Amino acid sequence: MSLAIIYKQDVPAFVRNVLRFYRVGGPVETNGHFAFNTIRDPGELRLDYPTTILPPKKFLLPARETLFEFDNAQEFQIKSPRPEPRTVVFGVHTCDLHAIQLLDHVFGTGHTDQNYNNRRRQTLIVSIECLSPCDENSFCKSMGTLTADEGYDLHLTDIGDAYAIDVGTDAGHNLLEYASVRTATPTDMQRLNAVLSEKWPRFPYRLDFDVSDLPSLLNMSMQSPLWNELGERCLACASCTNVCPTCFCFDVNDEIGFDMKHGQRTRVWDSCQLDAFATVAGGHNFRKSRALRQRHRFMRKGKYILETHHLLGCVGCGRCARACLVDITPVKVFNELFHQKEVGGQP
Amino acid sequence: MISSMENTMALNAESENHFFMPTVAKITNIEQLTALEKLFTLQLPKGVSLDHRPGQFVEVSLLGTGEAPISISSSPSRSNGNFELCVRKVGDVTQAIHKLRTGDKLGVRGPFGHGFPYEKFRGKDILFAPGGLGLAPLRSLINQVLDERALYDRVIILYGARNPSELLFKDELEKWSRREDIELMVTVDRGDDTWKGHTGVITTLFRDVSVNPRNTIAITCGPPVMYKFVLMELQGKGILEGNIYLSLERKMKCGIGKCGHCQINNVYACQSGPVFSYRDIKGLEEAL
Numbered sequence: 001m002s003l004a005i006i007y008k009q010d011v012p013a014f015v016r017n018v019l020r021f022y023r024v025g026g027p028v029e030t031n032g033h034f035a036f037n038t039i040r041d042p043g044e045l046r047l048d049y050p051t052t053i054l055p056p057k058k059f060l061l062p063a064r065e066t067l068f069e070f071d072n073a074q075e076f077q078i079k080s081p082r083p084e085p086r087t088v089v090f091g092v093h094t095c096d097l098h099a100i101q102l103l104d105h106v107f108g109t110g111h112t113d114q115n116y117n118n119r120r121r122q123t124l125i126v127s128i129e130c131l132s133p134c135d136e137n138s139f140c141k142s143m144g145t146l147t148a149d150e151g152y153d154l155h156l157t158d159i160g161d162a163y164a165i166d167v168g169t170d171a172g173h174n175l176l177e178y179a180s181v182r183t184a185t186p187t188d189m190q191r192l193n194a195v196l197s198e199k200w201p202r203f204p205y206r207l208d209f210d211v212s213d214l215p216s217l218l219n220m221s222m223q224s225p226l227w228n229e230l231g232e233r234c235l236a237c238a239s240c241t242n243v244c245p246t247c248f249c250f251d252v253n254d255e256i257g258f259d260m261k262h263g264q265r266t267r268v269w270d271s272c273q274l275d276a277f278a279t280v281a282g283g284h285n286f287r288k289s290r291a292l293r294q295r296h297r298f299m300r301k302g303k304y305i306l307e308t309h310h311l312l313g314c315v316g317c318g319r320c321a322r323a324c325l326v327d328i329t330p331v332k333v334f335n336e337l338f339h340q341k342e343v344g345g346q347p
Numbered sequence: 348m349i350s351s352m353e354n355t356m357a358l359n360a361e362s363e364n365h366f367f368m369p370t371v372a373k374i375t376n377i378e379q380l381t382a383l384e385k386l387f388t389l390q391l392p393k394g395v396s397l398d399h400r401p402g403q404f405v406e407v408s409l410l411g412t413g414e415a416p417i418s419i420s421s422s423p424s425r426s427n428g429n430f431e432l433c434v435r436k437v438g439d440v441t442q443a444i445h446k447l448r449t450g451d452k453l454g455v456r457g458p459f460g461h462g463f464p465y466e467k468f469r470g471k472d473i474l475f476a477p478g479g480l481g482l483a484p485l486r487s488l489i490n491q492v493l494d495e496r497a498l499y500d501r502v503i504i505l506y507g508a509r510n511p512s513e514l515l516f517k518d519e520l521e522k523w524s525r526r527e528d529i530e531l532m533v534t535v536d537r538g539d540d541t542w543k544g545h546t547g548v549i550t551t552l553f554r555d556v557s558v559n560p561r562n563t564i565a566i567t568c569g570p571p572v573m574y575k576f577v578l579m580e581l582q583g584k585g586i587l588e589g590n591i592y593l594s595l596e597r598k599m600k601c602g603i604g605k606c607g608h609c610q611i612n613n614v615y616a617c618q619s620g621p622v623f624s625y626r627d628i629k630g631l632e633e634a635l
Binding site: 067068070073074075076078081106107110111112113114115222248249250251252253254255256260263265267270272277278279280281282284286287292296299303304307308 | 365366367368369371408409410411412413414415435437438440441451452454570571596597598600601603604605606607608610611612613618632633
């Protein structure tokens with residue numbers, strides 16, 4: 001679609017106008033870090049953030065959500081779910097855009113998940129192009145997520161004193177009615193092209209092989225001794241899955257008041273790294289060891305999810321690497337598996 | 348390859364707007380089978396049929412307690428607007444279900460997963476090998492087969508339980524034992540003073556059975572430790588991998604291939620299973 005230009009000084013007014021009609025989310029600074037949060041004042045929005053601990057996933061798949069409420073548990077008096085607020089999420093990086101596209105596929109195909117889809121339909125995404133690496137843990141270039149050509153309603157690129165805005169959808173086009181924008185000139189296009197071509201060499205390739213080989217590499221690595229090494233180090237704390245933008249596994253729990261009548265059924269994030277994840281009521285655990293659980297995690301990220309949803313389950317954001325207390329990182333794991341193969345070692 | 352055919356969900360047609368919303372069933376009968384297991388007969392509202400296949404499961408729930416996956420114990424041939432669940436008292440949800448009385452309400456979602464492709468079994472010898480609570484899901488198929496008995500050749504049932512007091516469906520076992528068109532053998536790991544039958548684990552029954560390997564469908568379900576040994580017996584008799592069916596237990600939470608708990612490598616047991624042919628899962632390291 002068309003390319004628009006918004007001067008940076010006009011962004012707060014744009015956000016302020018959007019705030020009148022939408023819940024607004026975006027990166028804000030908290031205690032020296034950045035986090036996606038609900039924004040009440042345009043001044044809180046920090047589009048220049050490097051990365052966040054938690055991804056913007058929480059606007060679409062909250063850590064805890066009410067599936068439905070009930071008034072009389074015994075009689076199954078269930079209330080209709082409350083409508084979701086219309087939301088605009090600003091400042092989504094392209095790694096997270098790719099992750100949201102995966103979530104859309106997971107919950108929007110097969111047996112569709114109405115809770116997710118109702119929320120997704122009410123959510124607009126204003127993403128932003130990264131022009132330099134957030135830190136040494138990200139490996140977006142290797143994963144092919146350094147940019148994105150879809151998945152956003154509006155996409156911003158910093159061209160100096162202004163942002164170039166690519167309009168991705170009609171809804172995005174309509175959102176621009178709240179902004180003071182002008183049509184891009186040939187000079188703007190030149191600046192945009194320069195910015196984009198300069199950004200590319202700033203990002204390193206961190207995988208030692210092409211990502212298209214990742215599924216077959218993992219396929220050959222089921223019996224790798226590396227999984228046992230990881231299992232011995234892993235604390236099973238589930239930090240990796242908690243901060244992951246593509247992890248979507250969940251548990252469903254009930255809560256009930258002291259009157260034993262009113263309560264709710266909730267969905268909460270769950271983690272395949274926890275001992276109880278694959279344990280059935282009788283006590284049998286179908287994935288007993290941390291080694292097998294780490295293997296499952298990496299197989300999902302680089303192979304299983306691709307086989308089911310045709311998109312990789314890792315977008316290279318590096319959040320799990322930052323969160324891990326014992327330095328288990330996808331880059332090291334994937335490269336290690338690759339070099340084990342390369343030297344003809346134990347498969 | 349495991350078929351990715353969508354499972355049917357009769358109950359969800361009416362609550363399409365909200366997947367997690369249960370349909371409310373009424374308990375019309377409760378039978379105490381053993382100290383730990385009760386058989387619940389459930390009726391859906393407005394005479395709706397569950398419309399299940401033998402081998403499928405449902406998610407049952409009590410509001411405020413939670414949901415649990417339970418296999419359907421009754422056969423579609425005897426549905427009559429009702430279905431039966433054999434529930435072992437083992438977790439929070441099932442303990443709460445055991446306290447319910449006739450007339451109480453129970454939330455139901457499903458049916459989920461694939462059942463047994465029993466139409467393909469017609470004309471063949473059928474060997475059932477349930478262990479312990481594994482009889483609960485297999486009973487749905489056994490009764491389906493018995494209700495169209497003429498369409499099958501031999502029906503062999505080899506059932507093992509830990510001790511006589513844990514034998515499920517004793518009345519039906521008694522009836523089956525009197526029928527000439529069923530070859531039933533029952534064993535217990537440890538007998539007691541009253542036990543006059545066979546003693547030993549389920550695999551010890553296989554010695555006394557001869558089968559036509561090319562014409563036999565074998566179906567097994569039991570505790571995880573059992574499969575390896577039963578498979579050895581079945582394959583030892585020359586039964587083909589594609590003709591051995593297993594119903595696998597996993598922690599199915601959502602039933603629609605999203606929540607991740609039931610995954611066997613890349614396969615969601617709630618969608619592609621819980622019934623698998625051995626040929627389909629032998630390459631999956633986490634299956635058995």
